[in-house]
Amino acid sequence: MKEKEFPPFYKALKSFARKKNTLWSTPGHASGHGLKDSPAGRDFYEFFGHNLFLADVSSSVGELGSILEHQGPPAEAEKRAAEAFGADITFFVLNGTSTANKIVFFATVSPGDLVLVGRNCHKSIMHAIIMNEAVPIYLTPKACSYGLIGPVDFNQFMPASIRAKISSSKLASNKKAAKVQLTVLTNSTYDGLIYHADKVKATLAPSARFLLFDEAWYAYGAFHPFYEHRYAMSPSSKRRLPVFASQSTHKLLLAFSQGSMLHFRQGNEKLDEQGLVEANLMHASTSPFYPLFASLDVNTQIMKDSGYELLNKALHTALRFRRAVSRAHKRYHRSGEWWFQVWQPSKKLELDPADWQLKPGDRWTGMDIKPEDDYILDPLKVTLLTPGVEPDASMTNFGVPACVVSKYLQARGVVPEKTGFYNLLFLFAPGVSTERTAELLRILHDFKWEYTDNAPLSKWFPKIYEEHPEIYGNIGLADLCRKMHVQLKKYDIMRRCATLYTHLPEQAVAPHKAYYGLSDGKTEYVRLQDAPGRVSVLMILPYPPGVPVIMPGERFPAADSPIMKFLHLNETWDNLFPGFETEFHGIKKTWEDGKVVYWVCVLNKTKKGKAA
Numbered sequence: 001m002k003e004k005e006f007p008p009f010y011k012a013l014k015s016f017a018r019k020k021n022t023l024w025s026t027p028g029h030a031s032g033h034g035l036k037d038s039p040a041g042r043d044f045y046e047f048f049g050h051n052l053f054l055a056d057v058s059s060s061v062g063e064l065g066s067i068l069e070h071q072g073p074p075a076e077a078e079k080r081a082a083e084a085f086g087a088d089i090t091f092f093v094l095n096g097t098s099t100a101n102k103i104v105f106f107a108t109v110s111p112g113d114l115v116l117v118g119r120n121c122h123k124s125i126m127h128a129i130i131m132n133e134a135v136p137i138y139l140t141p142k143a144c145s146y147g148l149i150g151p152v153d154f155n156q157f158m159p160a161s162i163r164a165k166i167s168s169s170k171l172a173s174n175k176k177a178a179k180v181q182l183t184v185l186t187n188s189t190y191d192g193l194i195y196h197a198d199k200v201k202a203t204l205a206p207s208a209r210f211l212l213f214d215e216a217w218y219a220y221g222a223f224h225p226f227y228e229h230r231y232a233m234s235p236s237s238k239r240r241l242p243v244f245a246s247q248s249t250h251k252l253l254l255a256f257s258q259g260s261m262l263h264f265r266q267g268n269e270k271l272d273e274q275g276l277v278e279a280n281l282m283h284a285s286t287s288p289f290y291p292l293f294a295s296l297d298v299n300t301q302i303m304k305d306s307g308y309e310l311l312n313k314a315l316h317t318a319l320r321f322r323r324a325v326s327r328a329h330k331r332y333h334r335s336g337e338w339w340f341q342v343w344q345p346s347k348k349l350e351l352d353p354a355d356w357q358l359k360p361g362d363r364w365t366g367m368d369i370k371p372e373d374d375y376i377l378d379p380l381k382v383t384l385l386t387p388g389v390e391p392d393a394s395m396t397n398f399g400v401p402a403c404v405v406s407k408y409l410q411a412r413g414v415v416p417e418k419t420g421f422y423n424l425l426f427l428f429a430p431g432v433s434t435e436r437t438a439e440l441l442r443i444l445h446d447f448k449w450e451y452t453d454n455a456p457l458s459k460w461f462p463k464i465y466e467e468h469p470e471i472y473g474n475i476g477l478a479d480l481c482r483k484m485h486v487q488l489k490k491y492d493i494m495r496r497c498a499t500l501y502t503h504l505p506e507q508a509v510a511p512h513k514a515y516y517g518l519s520d521g522k523t524e525y526v527r528l529q530d531a532p533g534r535v536s537v538l539m540i541l542p543y544p545p546g547v548p549v550i551m552p553g554e555r556f557p558a559a560d561s562p563i564m565k566f567l568h569l570n571e572t573w574d575n576l577f578p579g580f581e582t583e584f585h586g587i588k589k590t591w592e593d594g595k596v597v598y599w600v601c602v603l604n605k606t607k608k609g610k611a612a
Ligand SMILES: *Cc1c(COP(=O)(O)O)cnc(C)c1O
Pocket: 095, 096, 097, 098, 099, 121, 122, 124, 186, 214, 216, 217, 248, 258, 260
């Protein structure tokens, strides 16, 4: 590429770095010179290379404009990104989509405002709710027999449904309100389900003032016709609702970690741009990392020049992988052997969105799809199902829990994005090559052979084998899978997951009030079995399935409720299979007499002895 065609900020930064500058400004390493006089510093400098240090300059360099004030080359870079991604305004956010989401809240939401958020939102949304003292009303994701996280039913976007939710909210001060201030949806969901964004926008228009699609995993919708109408900045819908999209350019595109873009399209109701500028300033460091900003500028150029080709290649690589796994499944199935299945429609799949649509009555989805629902599965997010679960959430006699497969893969240097009870998620980002795909297939086959041989656990999981010889001493890989599956079947775990979100816990206080309990010293830890009736201070989020079961300010339900039973099951599971513990946010684990005990943080009881 010719230098004069470089994207604007990258070009300016590179040209500045190449000059012989003497910097009397921050950063103190002064183009790396400061690092050269100590052994650790020298190694650090050499490892990253001198260009990085030449490009790590202070915001006082005039010719590079101003990132914070959106002037000069940074402003040009953001303007080009807005054009490429279909936005009116784009800001580059250097602290990830976590921060982009908070910026949207600070620009649109005031204390006491109602916000409508998917229960499957990222935790940064709850952080923003707390920081803005907003009152959340939840949209519930569809239950899925395979323990995946469904999208929100389309009928929950209808004005009548939203009015009903507002009027039954314990915390809403105006129960007759017809509108919420902001609605937040995760598009695509973690498992790759994509909304028909244009339909959602039109349906929500009477009931929300602003809409945010959290597209952390889906920054590429604008660049391939496969995704037409199905991304936030899609130009094809009428401009009614003002819409934001927050995208982690670093997640499935090619920026440095933390590089995100925040896009905005105006609607009928105008947002004062200055509000967005101020909200951004409130969250940005005054010392932006220029190479990170440059990586976002370069990503715009990459997507302008070759976005379609990159995506098309990734889509075809994913398709080939999906077909290869399915073919192997057919072969094994014929000889009565088990193999992984891909979570996808069972017909021959081409790159036609109609092939990837979830339709009512489709058994493969494991979900109750309604005629008005309109989602497609993104071919780039590949979920493999391990044996053990039927499409109706009942459990078969034979099963291979995914946590064992996942641990094996990691022992072989392969890291899946997410591991459920009987599923594993692999992301086919543009960087995935055919060679890497072939390697993954080979290692999955290796797992099957090791399973068939009942390989000793010492071979693949030496650490947990050594730490718990009493549990793992004399068993092999297949034995372990069997033992775990028997236990999960006894728990009826998939039905339990499917009912986790059907009854949301009572909202006792707004999330920020629960949070302020921490700074006011009004909280305590109690054991899980003593939690029913108490108000949670923290979000309780188990992985899997990866959706919060309790939000801050919500009351722990009765001991026999699906949520409490699920939490207890995990406590027993941790004790049965150390090394394969469920990961949690919001639960403190301690060890007593060699046993794991769960603790949760709750608000103190009030004087009357009532919880909060
Ligand atoms: C990862 C993620 C975020 C946060 O993005 P970062 O860029 O890591 O800060 C927000 N929302 C969703 C849905 C995510 O998956």
